Amino acid sequence: MKEELTFIGNKIIEHRTHLAEQLEGFEKSDYLVDIVQSALSKTEIQEWRSRLFQYLGESLINDYAEVKGKVEQWANDIGEKAVKSNIPLNETIAIMGYYRTLIWKTFDKEIKENQFAAITVLDVNKYINPLLDQVIFQFSQIYIKHNNQVYQQAQEKLTELSVPVVPIADGVAVLPVVGEIDPERAQLIMETSLEQSSKHHLHYLLIDISGVPEIDTTVANYLFQVTHSLELVGVETILTGIRPEIAQSIVGMGLDFTRVKTRANIKQALSEITLT
Structure with missing residues (x-):
C-alpha cells in the first residue's frame, strides 16, 4: 500500500x-x-x-x-x-x-x-x-x-462623523450635534470634546444642538457634564441652537440651564467671542 x-x-x-x-x-x-x-x-x-x-x-x-x-x-x-x-x-x-x-x-x-x-x-x-x-x-x-x-x-x-469638532478660528471650534443623545453618545461627545480641545488648543467650543430632537432631564444632565468637564480644562462652552419649542419644554420641566452659557445661534455666540 x-x-x-x-x-x-x-x-x-x-x-x-x-x-x-x-x-x-x-x-x-x-x-x-x-x-x-x-x-x-x-x-x-x-x-x-x-x-x-x-x-x-x-x-x-x-x-x-x-x-x-x-x-x-x-x-x-x-x-x-x-x-x-x-x-x-x-x-x-x-x-x-x-x-x-x-x-x-x-x-x-x-x-x-x-x-x-x-x-x-x-x-x-x-x-x-x-x-x-x-x-x-x-x-x-x-x-x-x-x-x-x-x-x-x-x-x-x-x-468621527457623529461627533465632528470643526475648528473655525484660532482657539474656537463648533461641535454640531444631530440626533438623539444616549449615554454612549454622551460619553463619546465628552471624550471627543476633551481630546479635540487639547489637540486644537481651544478656548471656546460652541456646541450646536439645533439638530437634537428632544431635551429632557437626562439629556440636560449629559450636556451639563460635558460643559463642566470642558470648563475644568479651561475651555468655555456655549450651547447654541435651542429651538423655541425646546426652550418651552426646558422651562416646563423646570430644568436649570443657568449653569450653562447659551446663545440663540452660532453667529450670535461668535460675535460675543469677537467682542470679548
Whole structure:
C-alpha cells in the first residue's frame, strides 16, 4: 500500500503544472473576471496552484506534519493576496473542491483497471482531504478578520462623523450635534470634546444642538457634564441652537440651564467671542 501511495504522490507532483492549468475549466466566468481585474497575473495563479498540488502529492510521501506546515503557510499567503485583490470568498473556496476532482481524474485509468486497492483510495483521501479543509478554514479566517477590520474602520469613521469638532478660528471650534443623545453618545461627545480641545488648543467650543430632537432631564444632565468637564480644562462652552419649542419644554420641566452659557445661534455666540 505504501508503494501505491508513493506512486500516486509522485504522479501528482509530476503533473502539478498541468493540473493547475486544468483548474481554469472549473472556474465561473465572473470569477475569471475578478482574477483578471485583480493585481494577480495568470502565471502567478497557476504557479500557486501548482505548488499546492505539489504539497498534496508530498503529503503521500514525505513527513505529513512538515507538509501540513507548508500548506498552512500557502493558505495564509494566498488568502491574504486574495483578500487584497478583492476576490470573493465563495469563489476562492469553491475552486478548492476541484483539486480533489482533478487528482482522481489523473488516475482514471488505474482506477478503472482496479490497480489500486480500495483501502488505498481511502488513505489518499485521509491525507489530502484534511489539508484542503485546512486551506478552506484558513481562507475563511482571513476573510473574517479582514471584514472585521473593514467594519471597525467604518464604525470609527461613523463615530468621527457623529461627533465632528470643526475648528473655525484660532482657539474656537463648533461641535454640531444631530440626533438623539444616549449615554454612549454622551460619553463619546465628552471624550471627543476633551481630546479635540487639547489637540486644537481651544478656548471656546460652541456646541450646536439645533439638530437634537428632544431635551429632557437626562439629556440636560449629559450636556451639563460635558460643559463642566470642558470648563475644568479651561475651555468655555456655549450651547447654541435651542429651538423655541425646546426652550418651552426646558422651562416646563423646570430644568436649570443657568449653569450653562447659551446663545440663540452660532453667529450670535461668535460675535460675543469677537467682542470679548
